[in-house]
Amino acid sequence: MSAASGRPTPADPMVTGTTRRVPSGACRDLPPELGPDAIGVLEGRTFMFSDAVGNVPDGSIGGLVHDDTRFLSRWVLTIGDAPLLVLSSGTVDPYSAAFFLANSELPGLPANRVGVRRQRFVGDGLYERVELRYFGIEPAQVRLRLAVGTDFADLFEIKESGRDRSPHIVRRHASDGSALEFAYRNGDYAATVRIEADPPADQVDGDTLEWNLRLARGQQWGCELWVPLRCGEEDYRPTPRDFGQAVDHGMEDPSTRWAASKPHLHADTDLVRDVYHRSAVDLVSMRIEKTIAGEPVVLIAAGLPWFLTVFGRDTLITAYQTMMCGPDVARGALIVLAAHQATTFDEFTDQEPGKIFHEYRSGELTRLGLKPYRPYYGGADTTALWLILLSEYWRWTGDDELVRRLRGNADAALGWIDHHGDRDGDGYVEYATRSDQGLGNQCWRDSPDGVQYADGTVPVLPIATCETQGYTYDAKVRLAELADGPWQDPDLARRLRAEADRLREQFDRDYWIPRRGGYYAVGLDGDKRPIDSMTSNMGHLLWSGIVPEDRAGHVTRQLMSDEMFSGWGVRTLSTADTGYNPIGYHLGTVWPHDNSIIAAGLARYGYRDEANRIAMAMLEAARHSEHRLPEAFSGYDRSFGRQPVPYPTACNPQAWASGAPLLLLRTMLGLQPQADTLVADPHLPDELGRIRLHNVMVGGRRWNVDAIGCHTTLTAAE
Numbered sequence: 001m002s003a004a005s006g007r008p009t010p011a012d013p014m015v016t017g018t019t020r021r022v023p024s025g026a027c028r029d030l031p032p033e034l035g036p037d038a039i040g041v042l043e044g045r046t047f048m049f050s051d052a053v054g055n056v057p058d059g060s061i062g063g064l065v066h067d068d069t070r071f072l073s074r075w076v077l078t079i080g081d082a083p084l085l086v087l088s089s090g091t092v093d094p095y096s097a098a099f100f101l102a103n104s105e106l107p108g109l110p111a112n113r114v115g116v117r118r119q120r121f122v123g124d125g126l127y128e129r130v131e132l133r134y135f136g137i138e139p140a141q142v143r144l145r146l147a148v149g150t151d152f153a154d155l156f157e158i159k160e161s162g163r164d165r166s167p168h169i170v171r172r173h174a175s176d177g178s179a180l181e182f183a184y185r186n187g188d189y190a191a192t193v194r195i196e197a198d199p200p201a202d203q204v205d206g207d208t209l210e211w212n213l214r215l216a217r218g219q220q221w222g223c224e225l226w227v228p229l230r231c232g233e234e235d236y237r238p239t240p241r242d243f244g245q246a247v248d249h250g251m252e253d254p255s256t257r258w259a260a261s262k263p264h265l266h267a268d269t270d271l272v273r274d275v276y277h278r279s280a281v282d283l284v285s286m287r288i289e290k291t292i293a294g295e296p297v298v299l300i301a302a303g304l305p306w307f308l309t310v311f312g313r314d315t316l317i318t319a320y321q322t323m324m325c326g327p328d329v330a331r332g333a334l335i336v337l338a339a340h341q342a343t344t345f346d347e348f349t350d351q352e353p354g355k356i357f358h359e360y361r362s363g364e365l366t367r368l369g370l371k372p373y374r375p376y377y378g379g380a381d382t383t384a385l386w387l388i389l390l391s392e393y394w395r396w397t398g399d400d401e402l403v404r405r406l407r408g409n410a411d412a413a414l415g416w417i418d419h420h421g422d423r424d425g426d427g428y429v430e431y432a433t434r435s436d437q438g439l440g441n442q443c444w445r446d447s448p449d450g451v452q453y454a455d456g457t458v459p460v461l462p463i464a465t466c467e468t469q470g471y472t473y474d475a476k477v478r479l480a481e482l483a484d485g486p487w488q489d490p491d492l493a494r495r496l497r498a499e500a501d502r503l504r505e506q507f508d509r510d511y512w513i514p515r516r517g518g519y520y521a522v523g524l525d526g527d528k529r530p531i532d533s534m535t536s537n538m539g540h541l542l543w544s545g546i547v548p549e550d551r552a553g554h555v556t557r558q559l560m561s562d563e564m565f566s567g568w569g570v571r572t573l574s575t576a577d578t579g580y581n582p583i584g585y586h587l588g589t590v591w592p593h594d595n596s597i598i599a600a601g602l603a604r605y606g607y608r609d610e611a612n613r614i615a616m617a618m619l620e621a622a623r624h625s626e627h628r629l630p631e632a633f634s635g636y637d638r639s640f641g642r643q644p645v646p647y648p649t650a651c652n653p654q655a656w657a658s659g660a661p662l663l664l665l666r667t668m669l670g671l672q673p674q675a676d677t678l679v680a681d682p683h684l685p686d687e688l689g690r691i692r693l694h695n696v697m698v699g700g701r702r703w704n705v706d707a708i709g710c711h712t713t714l715t716a717a718e
Contacts, residue, residue, distance in 0.1 A: 007460045008461045009460055009461060010440030010463070011440060013433045034050065034062050035051055035052060037051070038051060039089060039091060039099075040652070041091055041093075041095055041120060042095060042285055043122050044124075044287060044308075045067045045301070045309070046065070046066045046122045047065055047122065048063065048065070048072075048120070049063065050075065052086045053077070053084050053089070054097070054120065055083075056074055057074065057076060058073070058074050063075070063158070064125075064126050064227065065158070066125070066229055066231060067231055067362045068155040068309065068362045068363030068366070069154065069155070069362075070150070070151060070153045071191065071227070073153065074148060074149030074207075075146070075147075075148060075149075076146070079106065079109075079116075079142060079145075080109075081145070083104055084116055085104055086099070086101060087101060087102055088100045089101075093281075094281060096119070096122075097120045098243070099116075099118040101115075101118070102115055103116070108141070109136070113136040113140065114135070114136075114142060115135065117131045117133075121239075124228075124238050125229045127225070127226055127227070127240055128227075129225070131221070131222045131223075132144065132220065132222070134216065137217060139215065139216045140214070141212070142212075142214075143210060144211040145205075145208055145210050146225075148208065149207055150182045151165060152182075152364070153165075154363035154371075155306065155361070159306070165184055165186075168186065169182050170182070176200050177204050179194055179196045179197065180195045180207060181195075190230070191229075193230075194229075195225065195226075196228070197209055198226075199223060211223070224240070226238055226240075261325075262326055263695050264694040265692070266692040267690070268689030268691070269687070271622075271623055272665070275623075275629075278628050278658075279661045280662075282653040283318070283655065283658050285653070286301040286308070287301070288301050300655045302655050303631060303653060303655055303657070309359065310336065310337075310359075310375075311358065311360075312337060312357050312385070312386070313379055313385060314655055314656050315333045316333055316337070316382065316386055317385065317593060317656045317659070318655040318659040319334075320663070321593070322663075324662060324665070324666045327399075331399075333389060335402075337357065337386055338356075340375055341354065341355070341356055341413070342354060342416075348372050349374075349376050349378075350377045350434055350435050350438050351377045352416060352420040353412065354415045354420065355383055355421075356382045356385075356413065358377055358378050358379030358442070360373060360374065360376075362374070371437060372435055372437050378435070378438045379442050380431035380443060380465070381467065381468045384429070384472045386409075387410060387413055387414070388471060388478060390403065390478075390479075396698055396699070398700070414475075417429055426528070428464040428469055428524065429464060429468050430463055432462035441463070443465040443467065444467070444594075445465070445522075447585045447586050449579070449586075449587065451465065451533075451586075452531070453531055454532045454578060456579040459523070459529075461526050462526050463525055463526070466520050466521060466538070466541060469507050470507075470540055470541045470544030472503065473507070473545065476496040476503070479492075480493040480496040503546070504546050504548070507546055508547075508548055510528075516534065516558075517557065519555065520547075520551075520555065522535045533579065534564070535573055535574070536559070536564070536570045536571065536591075536594050539555075539594070539601050542601025543597045544601075552607070556605070556610055562575075562637075566638060568621045568633065569591075569595040569614060569618060569621065572588060572594065573588045583635075583645075585647075588634075590632060590634070592632075592657040592660035595664075596659070596661075596667075598614060599667050600667045608683040611683075612668060612684075614664075615664040616687070619661070621633065621644045622661065624644060629657045629658065629660055630654065630657055632647045632657075633646055668684050669681075669707055670683060673699070676701055677699075678696055680705050681712075682707035682710060682711070682712045683710055684708060684709055686709065690706070692706045694717060702717035703716060704717050
């Protein structure tokens with residue numbers, strides 16, 4: 001339900017008269033064909049989703065995807081024509097999975113006589129081993145079939161309906177059963193996938209490989225499958241490997257350096273150590289490597305499955321969360337996003353001079369200009385977040401050279417905030433898409449109904465969300481520090497501090513709602529009316545520092561109330577609001593990244609016990625999901641069950657969810673850089689005992705932190 005007919009809203013930003021499907025990752029109404037035990041593996045820009053058997057049936061959302069193109073849309077292993085039975089399956093590493101299976105009953109072959117093991121590895125394609133062991137008494141004929149197919153769908157088409165490319169897919173299958181090949185071209189866009197088998201299949205039936213085996217008791221048979229890819233002019237070939245054997249990129253690789261240089265954690269409780277380790281492993285698995293102006297950089301993709309690409313907001317927040325573990329991720333994010341900063345106007349991509357992009361895609365629809373994602377600039381908060389990360393990077397590294405090098409980008413970003421971002425000159429950054437393919441909501445609550453009034457109605461555009469104003473305030477305060485420091489521009493420093501002070505005073509006047517015990521509106525609508533839903537975005541305001549001291553207690557009580565705090569974390573929306581739904585994407589779910597920012601904000605204002613309550617809830621939630629925090633989980637109260645109820649289509653892993661434990665740990669330890677020194681002010685929950693963090697780098701020096709309760713020993717690392 002919209003606030004006004006005939007006017008643009010996030011649900012209908014181009015006033016078409018219908019609530020449209022937004023062509024972005026915000027759409028999450030996905031069919032459940034792969035089942036609740038679907039298994040995803042990823043490395044870099046490659047991922048594969050399958051069911052628990054390891055199969056990808058036709059018409060599902062599964063498959064092998066690289067760089068936003070699906071190279072396998074069918075991958076079905078059977079014995080005879082009968083499905084295999086699942087004994088056990090799951091991921092082993094982020095990039096690998098194992099499937100233990102058995103045969104179904106067939107004529108002449110009772111069930112559970114053939115044990116099947118599939119070992120899967122992704123990275124520059126797919127490598128899979130299939131092993132059969134026969135346990136029957138009498139020898140048996142076994143026909144193993146692997147049905148293969150591809151639709152070369154663009155990532156956006158996987159989630160919805162796409163066009164049929166089959167008339168344009170060329171098959172080049174080897175007659176000896178050693179390989180199947182599929183190729184597709186559309187203008188300048190080209191893609192090829194090849195399936196190589198060793199030993200070769202005994203016959204090829206259409207797009208299916210068949211092995212006719214005669215197995216005696218105890219006999220074992222195996223096959224290796226390679227799936228190399230060609231994407232544009234680049235060839236990718238998978239590497240055969242074993243579980244636990246990650247690809248060695250060498251110490252010159254930025255992701256390897258980041259993983260090797262992160263602080264070593266020792267903790268009395270296994271939970272802290274296991275969550276810390278899992279977060280680090282997942283973050284490295286989502287790395288994207290680029291070279292910008294001859295400089296290698298590492299970026300963190302946003303998440304599996306739909307976000308294995310650079311997302312401005314997600315990438316920047318993840319880099320902030322992980323700063324304690326080293327600066328390489330932040331440096332890469334700053335350089336890459338600055339290199340693609342907008343310099344012109346373009347309505348189709350929501351591009352405006354000085355703006356930092358929101359999303360970068362490489363699929364066919366984007367390359368042919370049918371989608372606006374190369375890159376797309378529809379994010380109202382990304383530009384301020386880039387400035388915040390620039391400051392945070394400098395505080396931890398003292399890298400004056402890079403900060404001076406990016407001065408022009410920072411000036412352009414400030415210019416966008418003050419002019420194009422503030423559309424009507426009222427002092428607030430607001431959004432409304434100009435693109436017929438653009439996002440209706442351009443804040444982190446980017447689903448069509450993610451921003452709404454307390455009664456459930458959707459506001460009119462343009463919208464100025466509260467946290468975006470908080471980010472803007474923080475960015476100006478931080479850049480004043482840079483102006484006093486490496487930029488040596490005292491006039492700019494004075495101007496920015498004055499602008500920040502005015503924004504803080506004006507914001508408190510316009511966004512504060514005295515009802516319901518007092519809280520901040522989630523935003524102002526196109527008529528400058530407060531959008532009065534009670535949301536977790538209030539916690540971002542504490543993180544930014546825009547909240548006056550005398551309001552902080554009110555905000556804290558709201559965030560930790562029964563209506564907002566589920567016991568597992570702070571909900572995105574109060575249960576007292578009409579739109580509340582514990583499985584609504586931004587309408588009552590619990591997001592780990594959101595909670596890590598809220599906890600940091602609470603600690604900033606001295607509410608350390610409340611911050612710890614969130615941190616412990618997050619750590620305990622991770623215990624129930626193999627020590628990995630998903631993108632979001634349902635907002636049901638903790639009394640509803642013994643563990644968090646999963647959100648059905650959450651990205652897992654997702655970068656800023658994996659980064660959340662690292663920021664929560666930093667918050668509990670009270671770690672802050674100060675010049676070239678590390679400051680520690682711990683406030684650890686008793687149940688965590690002692691935590692030791694070795695080799696935390698600040699300004700080129702390394703420090704060891706040994707903390708228990710509110711006591712710490714800080715020493716220089718040798």
